[in-house]
Amino acid sequence: MEYAAGCAAENQCGVVGMKRTSEVPNVSSALPTTQDTLPKRLDDVEVARLRADFPILGRNVNGVPLTYLDSGATSQKPSCVYEAEQHFYENFNSAVHRGAHSLAVEATDIFEQARTDVAGFIGAKDNEVVWTSNATEALNLITYSFGNASAGLGGEAARRFALGAGDEIVVTELEHHANLIPWQELALRTGATLKYIPVDESGALRMDLADSIITAATKVVAFTHVSNVLGTVTDVAALVALARNVGALTVLDGCQSVPHLPVDVKALDVDFMAFSGHKMLGPTGIGGLYGRAALLDAMPPFLTGGSMITSVTMEKAEYLPAPMRFEAGTQRISQAHALATAVSYLREVGMDRIAAWEEHLGDRMLTGLAGMPGVRVLGPDRGVARIGTAPFVVEGVHPHDVGQFLDSRGIAVRVGHHCAQPLHRALGVVSSTRASSYLYNTTSDVDTLLNAVSDVRGYFGVGK
């Protein structure tokens, strides 16, 4: 099957096809042929080439060129990603895992190949990735499944997921609401106790307290890999070791790590990880849950209905093993295909090289902002690993007003509490401004931001 995608860096996109291998295909003259010979990180020249794959980055906002620094909320997508969806609809659209006609067979192959590709990207096996609508649904899948086990569903095999009075769930104060509220609700449904590892006033996780918070009563430890506000990287190994010591399951929120860092779930040794498609160049409407195969197969289903059963009577049903056990109803087929295309794009550029580039951008943002009078950079002191994200507050100017001013210069950033109210409270602020970079941001994007932020206080007549 031939598929020529329309990206400027066509080599990076023209890998979409039903029977493609998981090998990174040869690249054209635009780039050296293997990643080994590429520079260790991207540079502005290469980024300029990549940006041609993202048409939206060429538009104007408020009469000036767009400077997109809100990838922590959602990433922009290279044209090959949405063209992959279009290609699917034009050529293969049909329901998967049912029907004997050729289209259904081809669509099923595309759908499952996408799973293989995305699973491979995070170091998982094919049957260990469940498609969900987004990371929020992935986390709710876990908590509702555990809730069902707590109600006695799933039999003996599911008993290890059952929670009740006396059991403890541990999260952290860093969490996005999506990795907090589902656990609050699970605790309310089951009578378990929700505890959390606090942060200090700088936003650093109090790892010194973790071993007294994670106890023999702890059944689950759920925590974020990278803070969506601060961009700081959690010491996963330390928390996994503490959880293992007490036999607790581990749940990692990978929303802000999988798009920006090389992530290998087996190396991280977590039991579950939720991730989001639209933050990693993929389309909206799809995310995923990684879970160890033996765990997923033992968990009671969350959503039930078609496509997830082996046999059904009027009284009861038997369920398929994972991943299909958790994929009730018609699936996100074109989105899975497009997400696999996004993953292929990221692989081709190289996650190590992307991470190194974002480190450069992040350093420049943090250093520049920290040096400005009246600007407070949020988060622990330098030296703590961070992705290329810069959260800050401008003294005397509300983040909403900061964001509005930046928007007038074409700069898109996130303002507000970023779905992390408890963390903001711990930092002593109601809200903040967050600039978050990705592989398509240039050094000049950072400088545009810094120039604009330095004008904010003057515009609002503060600090004169």
Added chain:
Amino acid sequence: MNDLDQLYQQIILDHAKARHGAGLLEAPDGVAHGESMQHNPVCGDHIQLRVQVEGSVVKNVSWEGDGCSISMASASVLSELATGIEREEFMAILDEFRELMRSRGARAGDEEILGDGAAFAGVSKFPARVKCAMLSWVAAEAALLAANE
């Protein structure tokens, strides 16, 4: 004047600093009063607003809150406008302000009715900020209803 300058007119920035009515006033015994707490879930901003009424007259409006310059200036303007006028008159001003906010830039603010509130005309061009401007007005409406009970 560009859109940003229309949004952040000097009169708005001044009110955001002056904050008329800031600081909740306790209602003396026997004075009817009502209160409302409003949140903007998008940014975490909030305002707690209290009205005291005597018969058909709004005696005063006081408030506490944390928010952007638009929401704070709006509460300040509201507090100035509402103090000492007939409730009916205040409700008419509120209707006018709400229509202005919904106009997407199509209306000029009527200074006769809105006073300093007319300066918020520029806000209506920014749909994401209308909620900021409306926060205290929604609170005042709810507080007046509560004062009836």
